[in-house]
Amino acid sequence: MELYVDVPMRDGGTVRIEPVSRNIFRIRHGADFRFPEASLVKYGVVRSDWPRPEFACEDRDGIVSIRTEHAQLKVNKGDGRIAFLDEQGRMLLEETQRQAGANAGFAAEFALADDEKLYGLGDESRHLLQKRGHRAKMWVKNVDCYAPIPFLYSSKGWGMFLNTTWRHFFDLGYQKPDRWKMFAKRGELDYYLIAGADYGELLDRYTDITGKPELLPLWAYGLTFVCNQQANAREMLDDAMHFRREGIPCDLIGLEPGWMERHYDYSVDKKWHPDRFYIPGWADKGPQTFIGGLERLGFKLSLWLCSDYDITYQEEKLAGQKRTAAEPEAPVNGDYNADDFEQDLRAHAPVYMDRLTKRDEPWFRHLTAFVDQGVKAFKMDGARQVNEHPDRKWGNGMDDEELHNAYPVLLNKQMYEGFREHTGLRPMIYTSSGYAGIQRYAATWAGDTGGGPKPLISMLNHGMIGHAHASCDMDVFTPEGIHFGFLQPWSQVNSWAYWRHPWLLGDKLLPIFKYYAKLRYRLLPYIYSAAHTAARTAMPIIRSMPLAYPDDPASDRLMQQYLLGESLLVAAFTNQVHLPEGTWIDYWSGRHYTGPADIVAEVPDDRGGPLFVKAGAIIPIWPEIDYVGQKLLDAIGLHVYPHGSSEFTLYEDDGETFRYRNGEIALTRITCAADDNEIRICIGAREGQYEGMPGQRSFDLQIHTDSEPADVRLDDHKLRPGAEWHYTEGSIRLRVEEETGKRGPRCIRCSLRA
Structure with a gap:
């Protein structure tokens, strides 16, 4: 099967289209049919070992169409402009103008929809998250631009990674409000287009190209x-x-x-x-x-x-x-020349500036x-x-x-x-x-x-x-x-x-x-x-509000708050907090709020800022330690904030090696279902294993609820109040031991008083 489609243009040059996955196309413009490999690919930063997808190609009325299972790319044979469509044929991105030629740099311009939002580009700017209306100079520079990343994505379901190392620029509706443009004075036009249903999919697929984040120790x-x-x-x-x-x-x-x-x-x-x-x-x-x-x-x-x-x-x-x-390597004994009578090699050997x-x-x-x-x-x-x-x-x-x-x-x-x-x-x-x-x-x-x-x-x-x-x-x-x-x-x-x-x-x-x-x-x-x-997915540990809540109209302006993981909302250097849709619990006071809402958070004098927990959260907690690895953690806490249906998966491994890549991971899936009458929590048996894993595990549960339970049952066994569970300061507390050899979950059922 062919790996790419070369489209010769009537005005000279060639566009090479490579479907590298069902959702990603690589597009390169060249002066002829020779396409030297980009340095980031050659040096292994950008992926080259793609399991190529099946695709169909059609040439009709001056338009070449390449279709995979989940996306389609159309190339105009006259001027090389492209159109990028999803699997339903919906237009994702349309090129309006292009300039690409040998040693002349490149420029490509694309249409922007009226309500389209743009994100990405890494640490090139420290005053905004939503990049439409912004002009970016992509050049590593101390303080001003520590880590520019030429990956851009849109609320319309497309992402674009520009595969270049040359100094380049993005104009994202700055000069023309209905256009965005990428351009450079040197280098060849080489980029990847990505289709995705949401920002999470676009991140996942971009990091299929440049690599997923690896775990730290x-x-x-x-x-x-x-x-x-x-x-x-x-x-x-x-x-x-x-x-x-x-x-x-x-x-x-x-x-x-x-x-x-x-x-x-x-x-x-x-x-x-x-x-x-x-x-x-x-x-x-x-x-x-x-x-x-x-x-x-x-x-x-x-x-x-x-x-x-x-x-x-x-x-x-x-x-x-x-x-x-x-320069060539220095000769070992110098180049012999009959007229060089004195042969003073010390002063005349090649000189390297480095x-x-x-x-x-x-x-x-x-x-x-x-x-x-x-x-x-x-x-x-x-x-x-x-x-x-x-x-x-x-x-x-x-x-x-x-x-x-x-x-x-x-x-x-x-x-x-x-x-x-x-x-x-x-x-x-x-x-x-x-x-x-x-x-x-x-x-x-x-x-x-x-x-x-x-x-x-x-x-x-x-x-x-x-x-x-x-x-x-x-x-x-x-x-x-x-x-x-x-x-x-x-x-x-x-x-x-x-x-x-x-x-x-x-x-x-x-x-x-x-x-x-x-x-x-x-x-x-x-x-x-x-x-x-x-x-696994490139969804980051701290998540901006546009990434976590893209449909909330307030998200783009929220640059002093974020989610830490899925369930903790942190605000920094402000007590003015926007709570997205849902129920949120003030970590310091326990007070409940219903979003969306803009509030002024009350922060205790001995704390430094607002911290909220999303209702439904399940948060595993370690006991106090001086350093990681100080002791075997065979007992950990679980803080549960019951609300509707929720779940959390606890990931554990040896913490130091790469064996997790080979599946040496233990997963514990915890679910919670709550209504006005009952709270039901199920702690699944650990799946998988790793070296150093505790042989027996217990969980100290703290179930946060304003309702004192009438009774608490563990696997249908009624527990004794005061001895096997107790209720204090708005929470139910009990210990659950893992049952050796049992593959099913341990389930806790709390019947609430009317």
């Missing part, structure tokens, strides 16, 4: 603390001890560039600072090192890095391509020594990832204009794959910058921009392109900053040059910090289950 969803940059090994260990003495849970301790012998060492010859972080050469690994001390306290260690390394040599090697360096890169050494190789000593994570600074290199010719032959956008994703790809291959464990690589595909390789933080409302918008925009692990530096000096900082996909306190240590916050802020840190760790099974959902 379970401990990475806890708290990361980055020490003051002048800290030495003893002071770092003192910080770790302070966390334990204060009872503040924390898992990852990070070091800034002061850990290196040479400050801001970009090379592959970096070493520990001989005074601050002395490790004797005769015992450079093991329990006697400061890393061993951290491990015994339950901490992992993270190191700060920056890179100006030419990672394209390794990408070319991985792609099986011949090296395309701008004195940093070792062409046959992958970037990650020099880091394996630190990993072998116990380093578990790396913080990739924006330094050199976000910098322009105007006169640099990269080893693969590219100018910086072509590689600049791709550099962050390729660097973090090599970090991710290097750690995975060396250890067999999930990496925790986190970076401030990125491009298409970054969701596969790294977590991100919002750069050196603090922890306020603008970083929140950046995180929401990251989520809207399927990137699940976005965060920002926590503002620990306000209750609002602490509230927001702990209710994120992952949480980080970055001291850097400052003193953001929790125990230095004073009498008011320290208890608030402790409370939220413990709340976060109790919520880890809920957050980790949301991370599993993201790894």
